[in-house]
Amino acid sequence: MAALSDVDAALASGENSVAVGARLRKHGGSPERVAALLTQAELRRRARGKFGALAERLLFTQAGLEQATRAPVAALHAERFRDAGCRTVADLGCGIGAESLAMLGAGLSVRAVELDPFTARLAEHNLTVAAAIHGAAGNALASPAVRIGDAEALGSALRASAPPAIAPRPEGDAARPPWSLDGVDGVFLDPARRTSGHRDTRRLAAPEDYSPSLTFAFGLAERFPTGVKLGPGLDRELIPDDAEAQWVSADGQLVETGLWFGSVARPGVRRSALVLRGDETAELTAAGDAPDPGHGPLGEFLYEPDGAVIRARLIGLLAERIGARTVSDGIAYLSGERLVRTPFAQAFRIVEQLPAREKELRRALVARDVGVLEIKKRGADVDPAALRKRLRLRGSQSATLFLTRVSGRHVALLAERA
Known part of the structure; x- marks a missing residue:
């Protein structure tokens, strides 16, 4: 160190x-x-x-860092358990400890478990740092010890209220407090969605190959207040009917799908889009998927909904709030006559409609002295990077180009950020 x-x-x-x-x-x-x-x-x-400035005191693996929850998002997870009255949460498959760090910060006691011994040692270091910061180091219930073992084995033991049959910890544990699962009143799982290893891992395609598996995670959710962090592209058919599903984006990047069960799920909420930008947080919630908005003529302004709103299927709710409509059936762009500032979409003013054919489009852009072109597309079969290269623009101006469909017809829309 x-x-x-x-x-x-x-x-x-x-x-x-x-x-x-x-x-x-x-x-x-x-x-x-x-x-x-x-x-x-x-x-x-x-x-x-x-992790902000705290990163200077933590230890990481490449794979662990890639899969770790951002600190502001993990803090919101921890707040759910705290607000639900949970005091001790089992973090099954803790990785480098990002979620457990946030739980300690929220005043919760943690039972952290990690399958990989090396990652577990790093997680224990990280939790020791957090415990010292939050004054929890002297609290036996908040001990930062990380258990090495299979989360499913421990979870099965937890359900049976029996001592967990898991691997022994490294030497030197004799002085540590004995492990007990008595009193655990919440469970969090972040199933590994990549192959094992500390770097150069690959993504797993089948949910049942996750570790722990979704079947196991959902089984625990029948007995405990439970949170399950999954990838943002989760197949919606896998979402249980009794889960609150929350899609989270941070600074424009869609980062996770969170499934919440029991008392950590909010009454009446089954779909949520949570948008974090800097220190600001905004959320759209609904009891289910919002009906698709109707489409109509192109207005002066075009809105690109945040990825969390799209994945949560709350575009209809957003459209209602900002007085907009879709530009075409099945296209996740909204349009309206007036500018409404919203954290749930980026707004653009449409400058003009250009020819959609590539040669004519290039001539139009050259005539407007465009050199730097941001290309966005929905409903158009085109590779933006390849198109930008073929256009060979050398002008002094910058612009945004939308390649999409309006009332079913392919169009190219020159726009500027509002």
């Missing part, structure tokens, strides 16, 4: 990683040790986007 702090400081001062590595090797550092230090320093740098 001391060596890692020195590496962090050297890189922060402007020294490049090659020079830092050479100096470490000159002073006797093995290639493996130097590589580990430099890799960890780089992971810490990348982790600031998810």
Whole structure:
């Protein structure tokens, strides 16, 4: 840890990683040790986007960081359990501990479990840091020890109220408080959706290959207040009828689908789109999918709904709120005559409609001195990157181009951000 702090400081001062590595090797550092230090320093740098300044005190694996929940989103998860009256939550499959960190921050006690021993050791370090920050280190119920074992085995034991049959912890545990699942009153699962390993993992296609499996997760949800974090592209047919499904986007990126059961699900809410931009949070909620809005003529303004709104199928609710309509059946763009500011969509003013044929489109863009072109598309079979390259624009102006359908007809709309 001391060596890692020195590496962090050297890189922060402007020294490049090659020079830092050479100096470490000159002073006797093995290639493996130097590589580990430099890799960890780089992971810490990348982790600031998810964990903020706390990243400078945490430890990561590449795969663990990629799959970790962003700190503001994890904090909202923890608040659900706290607001539901839960005091001790089992974090089954905790990874590097992102969710458990947030639970400690919310004043909850955590029972963290991780299958991979190396990842579990890093998670325990991270939870120890958080426990010290939040004053929980001396609280036996808030002990940051991370159990090594299979989450499904532990969950089965939890359901049976029997001691968990899982692997022993590393040596040195004799002084730690004994593990007990008595008093656990909430469960959180973030099933691994990639192959095992610390880096270069691949995505799993079948939900039953997740670890823990969805069948197991949904079984626990029948007995405990339960949260299940899944990918934003989750097949909606897999969502149980009694779940609150919440799609979350952070700074324009769709990051997760959260399924909530029991007292951590909100009464009357079955669909939710949660949008986080910086420190601001906005949410659309409904008792179910919103009816699709009608379509009509193109107005002066075009709205691109946030991905969370689209996945939650709440476009109709958004359209009603901003007085807009779809531009064509099955197209997730909205249009209206007036500008309404909303956190749930980006707004553009339509400048003019251009020819949709590529050669004519290029001539029109060249005539307007466009050089930097942002291309957005829905309902159009085109690769924006390839089209941009073929257009060979060299002008001095920037613009946004929408390739879509209006009343079923392919169009090219030149627009500017409102």
